[in-house]
Structure formats: structure tokens, C-alpha cells
Amino acid sequence: MTIEENNLLTEANRVNYRLRSTFFYRKLKEYKTLSFNAKINALLPIKHLYSWEGWVNWGIGEDAFTYMSQHPNLQLIQVFCHPRLIREHSTLLAYYRNIAALSQKAVTGKNFSR
Incomplete structure (x- = not known):
């Protein structure tokens, strides 16, 4: 060359x-990505309002759920996408997509209303 x-x-x-x-x-x-952390932190005081009884049906692995349930520095809503949370705060879908490293195309057409 x-x-x-x-x-x-x-x-x-x-x-x-x-x-x-x-x-x-x-x-x-x-996608207002830089504001996601503040939005999630604002929801932490009401995290108890979201029941995680149906986590098995939401595509969350048992090992991951057990680990996160016992993690001292992270809350479940910081890591896992709760269906009701998405219905109430649909802009957070991009936050959870980023955490899971999923493209917009990968989640297009998915039903998050369970």
C-alpha cells in the first residue's frame, strides 16, 4: 500500500x-437514554407496588432472578422489565432494551401487556 x-x-x-x-x-x-437512570431511580420508592410473582412467565431465568433478588445494591426494576411498569411508563422500554442489548427490530411486535 x-x-x-x-x-x-x-x-x-x-x-x-x-x-x-x-x-x-x-x-x-x-431515546433520551441519559435520562433513564433518573426515571428508574424515581420509581424506586414505589417498587413495592410491583409484584414479581409472575416472573417465570416473563422470560426471566431462575438463576438471574434469584441472584438479583439477593443483590444488595440493585433492585429488580433496575434490571428486569416488569409488564405493568412498561404499560405505565412505556418510555422505559428503551431502557430495558439497552440493558438486554436488544435492538428495536428485535422487540418489534412483541407483546409486553402480559
Whole structure:
């Protein structure tokens, strides 16, 4: 590879990185991702209003549920998507998608009204 080709490739990578970072930043703003933590923290005082009896039917693994139930620093609503919570605070679906690393496409058409 010549020096000129190397310089062109380097510049193309810079432009590509800028485009990706701009896209990522726009999505953070669009989904209001930076406000999710405050929204979840605001719900912690009323976490007791959400019953977790049906967790087996919500796709939560037993090991994960047991571990989180006993975790001293995390609450269930910080990690697991409660169906009633989503009905009442639908904007938090993006928060739980991010935690589970699911794309919008992966959850399109899913029924969260159980």
C-alpha cells in the first residue's frame, strides 16, 4: 500500500468514525437514554407496588432472578422489565432494551401487556 493509499484509508476511517459517533449521539438524544437512570431511580420508592410473582412467565431465568433478588445494591426494576411498569411508563422500554442489548427490530411486535 502506498503512502497516498494509506492516507486515503486513514481519512475514510476518520469520516466513518465521525458518522457512526454522530448517529450514536443522535440516538442517545432521540431515546433520551441519559435520562433513564433518573426515571428508574424515581420509581424506586414505589417498587413495592410491583409484584414479581409472575416472573417465570416473563422470560426471566431462575438463576438471574434469584441472584438479583439477593443483590444488595440493585433492585429488580433496575434490571428486569416488569409488564405493568412498561404499560405505565412505556418510555422505559428503551431502557430495558439497552440493558438486554436488544435492538428495536428485535422487540418489534412483541407483546409486553402480559
